[in-house]
């Protein structure tokens with residue numbers, strides 16, 4: 001069997017608007033308000049999509065991911081116009097995964113029907129918690145009833161691939177409180193779950209509250225207990241953990257295989273394949289070159305208005321041509337996040353022309369000796385992956401591959 005995974009190309013489209021800002025958010029987002037700005041930004045996105053497709057000569061495209069921000073602050077017609085423009089500028093594959101992130105408070109049945117009929121086939125909902133107290137603390141605008149209703153509406157609108165985002169280890173949250181959130185999520189039978197520990201990012205209101213002593217710093221030991229309980233609870237409920245923070249409903253895939261309901265778009269990142277970043281601040285990596293677009297929406301719009309090529313809005317300070325060393329190290333760090341498929345050593349050698357075990361003898365030994373990584377057999381060759389213990393210490397393993 002060929003160990004290589006077919007090359008894929010994905011596209012991330014950044015929608016930077018939110019109705020308000022959540023206290024923990026450090027994403028490139030802005031409170032919406034100026035309709036002219038939003039209209040100008042939409043026009044710039046359309047232009048960057050067309051110019052990118054034309055520069056790359058309309059290549060096959062496997063995934064589109066609308067992220068933000070809150071993409072569902074756009075009218076359905078605007079999101080569909082973006083999909084249609086991508087479809088004209090790229091050879092969008094018939095089985096392409098087209099995801100939008102969505103905030104539960106804004107998802108009426110008619111809105112979701114329009115999205116589904118317009119070709120969006122996957123929803124990633126930022127539920128975060130089923131406790132109204134916790135949602136308020138996070139300054140989310142929806143409540144738990146609206147989150148449940150949004151999932152119901154998504155199913156009624158024909159979405160067969162629904163993912164929920166949850167956050168654990170909120171200040172003073174107990175293990176029992178976290179597990180009750182998780183049970184609520186399981187009851188809704190999502191196809192996929194993305195679950196993250198709360199990070200107190202510098203520059204956020206949450207960071208200031210923690211620094212002033214008004215809110216306790218989240219506890220790392222509690223986080224580890226919650227993560228362990230999450231792994232066990234979701235396994236019992238029929239979900240496969242395929243990435244450090246991601247689970248998908250199991251269809252009985254073998255031990256080494258990533259489940260079919262995994263996020264195809266995010267797999268492109270973790271498998272170290274190519275993706276385009278469209279919109280303000282969006283990152284892309286294409287043909288061994290990487291860059292981010294300029295960050296502020298107004299600057300982005302100004303750049304897109306003047307150019308006519310791939311990368312027309314790029315921030316030159318971020319541009320880099322990946323060296324083989326960087327590409328190999330990133331391949332390891334990203335691939336090890338995939339806790340089932342890991343890194344296939346034969347595919348590594350075919351791609352980089354050097355054996356994984358020879359290139360990274362010490363780093364491989366480090367993980368194996370500490371029971372943080374393991375080799376497993378698969379029909380396409382041996383794979384190096386994290387052990388259960390290694391999932392708790394993934395950064396410690398990854399850093400060994402940076403020279």
Ligand code: SF4
Nearest residue numbers: 018021022025068069
């Ligand atoms: S909805 Fe998401 S992107 Fe928007 S402010 Fe909240 S965390 Fe940030």
